[in-house]
Amino acid sequence: xxxxxxxxxxxxxxxxxxxxxxxxxxxxxxxxxxxxxxxxxxxxxxxxxxxxxxxxxxxxxxxxxxxxxxxxxxxxxxxxxxxxxxxxxxxxxxxxxxxxxxxxxxxxxxxxxxxxxxxxxxxxxxxxxxxxxxxxxxxxxxxxxxxxxxxxxxx
Numbered sequence: 001x002x003x004x005x006x007x008x009x010x011x012x013x014x015x016x017x018x019x020x021x022x023x024x025x026x027x028x029x030x031x032x033x034x035x036x037x038x039x040x041x042x043x044x045x046x047x048x049x050x051x052x053x054x055x056x057x058x059x060x061x062x063x064x065x066x067x068x069x070x071x072x073x074x075x076x077x078x079x080x081x082x083x084x085x086x087x088x089x090x091x092x093x094x095x096x097x098x099x100x101x102x103x104x105x106x107x108x109x110x111x112x113x114x115x116x117x118x119x120x121x122x123x124x125x126x127x128x129x130x131x132x133x134x135x136x137x138x139x140x141x142x143x144x145x146x147x148x149x150x151x152x153x154x155x
Contacts, residue, residue: 018072021066021068021072021076022076024066025058025061025062025066025068025076025077025079025080026079026080026083028058028061028062028080029058029079029080029081029082029083029084029087030083030084030087032054032057032058032080032081032084033054033083033084033085033086033087033088033091034087034091036050036051036054036084036088037088037091037092037095040088040091040092040095041095045092046088046089046092046124046129048085048128048129048132048133049132051081051084051085051132051133051135051136052132052135052136052139054081054084054085054136055077055078055081055135055136055137055138055139055140055143056139056140056143058077058080058081058084058140058144059077059081059139059140059141059142059143059144060143060144061077061080062076062077062080062140062144063077063143063144063145063146068144069144069145069146070145070146073144073145073146074140074141074142074144074145075141076144077137077140077141077143077144078137078138078140078141078144079137080140081133081136081137081139081140082133082137085133085136086118086121089121089122089124089125089129090114090117090118090120090121092121092124093112093117093120093121093124094108094109094112094117095108096120097111097112097120
């Protein structure tokens with residue numbers, strides 16, 4: 001009879017699987033950041049409040065699609081949400097440069113380079129934006145955390 005205190009073999013920690021999960025969470029974070037950029041470009045300004053639905057989506061993705069639960073899942077979801085927020089801020093900075101200079105977005109990103117875009121994104125963040133990003137990361141972590149079934153209790 002298997003020991004109930006040990007996790008099943010499929011749930012044991014394996015470094016290659018975890019690293020692949022980190023890569024997938026990062027890719028989902030970048031994808032959500034790119035989708036988040038679309039309404040930002042439509043309204044012509046950053047929309048930091050969209051970090052909350054982005055965090056919820058990434059929490060669901062990590063829990064249901066990547067199958068990471070507990071602390072690892074919460075950290076992956078929170079990290080992916082913060083990555084999405086940072087990526088969107090960099091894309092907004094690139095779009096601002098693009099509009100000011102009258103050049104394409106890809107040309108603006110190429111000319112500015114990652115260092116300048118990160119610095120411009122950092123300068124554009126307000127304390128409220130940072131608080132919203134942390135709230136979105138906390139929401140993602142809570143959504144990624146598994147809910148325990150309440151055995152036998154109705155109500």
